[in-house]
Amino acid sequence: MFAPFMVNAWIVATLVAIVAGAVGFFVVLRGSAFVAHAIPNGSFAGAAGATLLGVNVLFGLGVCSLGGALGISALTKRGRSDVATALTLAFLLALGALFLSLGGGYAPAVYSLLFGEVLGISVSQLVPTVVLCLVSLAALALIYRPLLLNSALPESAPSSRVELAFLLVIALATTMTVPVVGTTLIFSLLIGPAATARAFVSRPGVAILVAICIALVIVWVAIGASYLSGWPVGFFVGSLSAVAYATGRAYSALASR
Amino acid sequence: MTATLNPSPVKADPALRVAEASVQIGQRRILDEVSFELTPGTVTGLIGANGAGKTTLLRAILGRQALSRGQIAKHGRIGYVPQKFLLDPDMPLRGRDLVGLGLDGRRFGLPLPSKAKAARVEEALRQVDAQSFADTRVGRLSGGEQQRILLAHALISQPRLLLLDEPLANLDLRSAKEVVTLLSRLAAEHELGVLISAHELNQLLPVMGQVVYLADGRAISGSTDEVIRADVLSLLYRHHVDVLHVHGRVVVVAGEGDQVLS
Amino acid sequence: MHGFFASPAVQLGAGIGAAVAIVAATLGVFTVIRSQAFAGESMGDIGTAGGAGAYLLSVGPVLGFAAATTAAAAIMELLGVQRARGRDLVTGVVLGAGFALSALLLYVATTDNTTSGTTSTVMFGSLFALRSSDLALTLSLAAIALGVTLALFRPLLLASTDTDLAAAQGLPLRLLGFAYLLALAIAVALAALTVGSILSTALLVGPAATALKLTDRPLRAVVYASVIGIGAVWLGLVLAYDSYDWPPAHHGWPASFFIVALVLCAYLAGGGWRRWADRRAA
Numbered sequence: 001m002f003a004p005f006m007v008n009a010w011i012v013a014t015l016v017a018i019v020a021g022a023v024g025f026f027v028v029l030r031g032s033a034f035v036a037h038a039i040p041n042g043s044f045a046g047a048a049g050a051t052l053l054g055v056n057v058l059f060g061l062g063v064c065s066l067g068g069a070l071g072i073s074a075l076t077k078r079g080r081s082d083v084a085t086a087l088t089l090a091f092l093l094a095l096g097a098l099f100l101s102l103g104g105g106y107a108p109a110v111y112s113l114l115f116g117e118v119l120g121i122s123v124s125q126l127v128p129t130v131v132l133c134l135v136s137l138a139a140l141a142l143i144y145r146p147l148l149l150n151s152a153l154p155e156s157a158p159s160s161r162v163e164l165a166f167l168l169v170i171a172l173a174t175t176m177t178v179p180v181v182g183t184t185l186i187f188s189l190l191i192g193p194a195a196t197a198r199a200f201v202s203r204p205g206v207a208i209l210v211a212i213c214i215a216l217v218i219v220w221v222a223i224g225a226s227y228l229s230g231w232p233v234g235f236f237v238g239s240l241s242a243v244a245y246a247t248g249r250a251y252s253a254l255a256s257r
Numbered sequence: 258m259t260a261t262l263n264p265s266p267v268k269a270d271p272a273l274r275v276a277e278a279s280v281q282i283g284q285r286r287i288l289d290e291v292s293f294e295l296t297p298g299t300v301t302g303l304i305g306a307n308g309a310g311k312t313t314l315l316r317a318i319l320g321r322q323a324l325s326r327g328q329i330a331k332h333g334r335i336g337y338v339p340q341k342f343l344l345d346p347d348m349p350l351r352g353r354d355l356v357g358l359g360l361d362g363r364r365f366g367l368p369l370p371s372k373a374k375a376a377r378v379e380e381a382l383r384q385v386d387a388q389s390f391a392d393t394r395v396g397r398l399s400g401g402e403q404q405r406i407l408l409a410h411a412l413i414s415q416p417r418l419l420l421l422d423e424p425l426a427n428l429d430l431r432s433a434k435e436v437v438t439l440l441s442r443l444a445a446e447h448e449l450g451v452l453i454s455a456h457e458l459n460q461l462l463p464v465m466g467q468v469v470y471l472a473d474g475r476a477i478s479g480s481t482d483e484v485i486r487a488d489v490l491s492l493l494y495r496h497h498v499d500v501l502h503v504h505g506r507v508v509v510v511a512g513e514g515d516q517v518l519s
Numbered sequence: 520m521h522g523f524f525a526s527p528a529v530q531l532g533a534g535i536g537a538a539v540a541i542v543a544a545t546l547g548v549f550t551v552i553r554s555q556a557f558a559g560e561s562m563g564d565i566g567t568a569g570g571a572g573a574y575l576l577s578v579g580p581v582l583g584f585a586a587a588t589t590a591a592a593a594i595m596e597l598l599g600v601q602r603a604r605g606r607d608l609v610t611g612v613v614l615g616a617g618f619a620l621s622a623l624l625l626y627v628a629t630t631d632n633t634t635s636g637t638t639s640t641v642m643f644g645s646l647f648a649l650r651s652s653d654l655a656l657t658l659s660l661a662a663i664a665l666g667v668t669l670a671l672f673r674p675l676l677l678a679s680t681d682t683d684l685a686a687a688q689g690l691p692l693r694l695l696g697f698a699y700l701l702a703l704a705i706a707v708a709l710a711a712l713t714v715g716s717i718l719s720t721a722l723l724v725g726p727a728a729t730a731l732k733l734t735d736r737p738l739r740a741v742v743y744a745s746v747i748g749i750g751a752v753w754l755g756l757v758l759a760y761d762s763y764d765w766p767p768a769h770h771g772w773p774a775s776f777f778i779v780a781l782v783l784c785a786y787l788a789g790g791g792w793r794r795w796a797d798r799r800a801a
Contacts, residue, residue: 028608029348029349029350031345031607031608032607033557033607033608033610033611034556034557034560034607034611036611037557037560037611037614041717082554082555082556082557083551083556083724083728083786085556085557086556086557086559086560086720086721086724086725087720087721087724087725087728087782087783087786089560089720090718090720090721090725090779090782090783091721091779091780091783093643093717093718093779094643094714094718094721094773094775094776094778094779094780095776097643097715097718097773097775097776098772098773098776100643101771101772101773101776102772111625111626114622115618115621115622115625115626141366141367142365142366143365144365144366144367144368145358145361145362145363145364145365145366145367145368146362146363146364146365148350148354148358148362149358149362149363152348152350152355152358152395153339153355155339182622185615185618185619185622187611187614187615187618188615188616188618188619191608191611191612191615192612192615195608195611195612197349198347198348198349199347201349202349202350202351202392202393202394203349203351203354204349204350204354205368206349207349231623231626232622232623232626234618234619234622235619235620235622235623235626236619237619238615238616238617238618238619238620238622239616239619241612241615241616241619242612242613242615242616242619245612252347
């Protein structure tokens with residue numbers, strides 16, 4: 001489990017968990033679960049397109065997740081935000097389906113894009129992941145207070161710039177996370193730990209730390225279990241997130257009795 | 258060279274000057290040449306029925322509603338207390354945290370622990386008497402408690418002007434009286450210009466130094482004795498109204514007949 | 520074109536596609552009014568698990584999709600998806616767990632048989648691959664969902680517009696909400712059959728949102744949405760059939776892509792029309 005070829009997996013998964021826990025706190029605080037689902041999933045088109053054109057997958061993911069964030073932001077100004085999000089997402093996915101089909105649709109590649117391939121991470125993937133991780137954490141730290149204020153009082157402290165900046169942070173986090181855990185499961189890591197953390201603590205800073213810790217435990221256990229069982233990492237990440245959330249809800253229910 | 262025998266008393270600059278402010282949306286004129294000034298240290302009531310234009314005026318003062326004509330000059334910071342405030346009771350954000358964000362919520366970077374900031378938060382909480390519930394999550398506080406937290410959130414940035422959107426609408430009579438007294442004390446202590454919107458003026462009568470009366474987008478301002486008079490309000494409403502005084506309270510009612518004044 | 524209409528696979532696809540478009544459009548109008556696009560999206564994604572399971576058990580995809588989406592509806596109801604507050608979170612957690620299951624089932628399905636394109640077929644749909652044995656089940660499910668929705672049309676509309684008004688009328692809000700979720704589950708399962716599980720939202724929400732830009736009247740919106748949906752599905756099929764001659768691969772572009780792209784175009788055009796009409800009225 002700790003063989004040399006696994007070292008990269010552990011490092012990357014740890015970084016992913018830290019970013020997902022921190023970004024997820026704000027996703028949950030702002031109730032923007034749908035957007036946090038749509039941007040990573042939509043980035044699938046970028047990965048498929050990059051594969052088709054033979055360019056770096058990270059590049060495709062970056063272009064597409066940033067494009068998705070801007071698209072959602074633009075369409076939301078003109079209509080209902082959930083409809084805008086749903087349609088942006090569906091179109092990106094359809095584009096991904098087209099690219100895949102044009103590229104010949106190699107099934108295992110599709111699968112690992114969607115559900116992640118944590119066990120095959122090379123050193124060359126390590127560097128961009130570390131850089132993106134640092135950039136998204138720095139960006140989040142930079143906008144921490146305005147974002148917190150805007151999330152708490154959206155009516156009296158409106159700021160479309162802060163909102164857009166946050167969408168872009170989600171896009172960055174997506175770009176680094178997708179190659180590892182796949183488009184679909186970032187979402188579990190964004191929502192599960194943060195939603196659990198808020199059941200236990202009432203201070204924002206502490207809640208972020210707790211969310212990161214929960215995310216770390218989830219990815220570590222998931223990798224270990226995946227290594228031992230041969231089952232996909234995504235299965236464990238998704239189930240453990242749901243279990244964590246259920247635990248948090250049960251605790252809240254008991255505490256408020 | 259003549260010596261001035263009677264130097265005019267140094268009059269404080271108005272905290273806010275609204276001059277012929279008009280807002281037109283499509284065919285509808287929401288504000289029609291509204292003018293008034295807000296003096297520091299006094300409480301001003303912005304009185305009008307629902308739909309008279311109170312919220313539009315407040316939004317215009319906050320800079321979130323463009324004027325089609327006229328201007329609004331503001332000096333110093335503005336503190337704002339919204340009417341409605343909804344936050345998920347599970348959200349991890351304490352009253353204390355929200356007040357702190359009033360101080361530095363627009364600054365970039367992570368907050369570092371600071372004794373000076375903690376002391377200012379504590380002071381703001383004390384001013385509105387909110388210390389006892391400052392460590393509860395904001396979403397779990399009652400309406401009156403949330404309002405006090407929001408008031409502290411507004412006060413901590415040391416504004417010169419405080420705007421409150423219908424602060425009495427959701428309070429029972431006793432809490433409303435407490436809030437009014439508190440606001441009047443804050444206005445005097447901090448040289449604050451306080452503008453309170455309300456659809457009913459009696460609760461504000463004891464503390465109100467000035468009234469801005471809005472009807473149908475038009476406004477009259479002045480002391481309560483100047484404004485709350487049958488002849489003045491009749492002109493404003495373009496309809497005959499009576500002002501009745503009952504047990505020290507004021508009631509504005511539509512008068513007899515339906516003659517329209519122009 | 521002759522070949523197109525003569526092909527039995529195309530006839531089947533066009534027929535089922537039209538039935539699905541009507542059901543999706545009808546439920547979509549309520550979904551848009553209730554702002555529950557995320558619930559629809561999640562059900563579609565969870566449907567992936569059902570599609571993969573159906574493949575593993577060698578039963579028809581309709582059954583798999585419908586079973587998974589119905590289960591998702593029940594879980595969302597149990598966890599309290601009806602309350603607006605925190606709704607997205609509950610939906611999100613259910614969705615995450617659904618994806619986890621999909622990951623496992625698809626993993627088993629792809630390792631089971633390395634050459635299969637199960638993942639693609641389940642997630643991105645394949646109208647041309649429908650079997651005629653699926654027809655009866657598909658049509659009866661469509662009829663059930665449509666029947667329930669039309670029977671509950673007025674109470675559901677009131678409950679979706681204003682819960683307090685509906686409660687004052689004595690309507691059983693929770694029951695109505697659950698009936699809606701179940702009908703939505705069927706509609707999503709059917710849409711998943713047509714354009715694939717993760718693209719089903721497009722067919723659900725797109726035509727309805729477009730229709731609601733064109734008219735303010737709910738029943739008329741249902742009709743418009745159905746027409747837009749059928750138009751997108753049929754035109755998508757024609758283009759997909761036609762694309763066998765297109766570069767670069769000459770093996771055809773996926774019908775799902777055309778359908779979703781057409782839906783998006785319709786939505787943008789609808790928005791444009793609305794702005795133009797508003798400006799003319801002002």
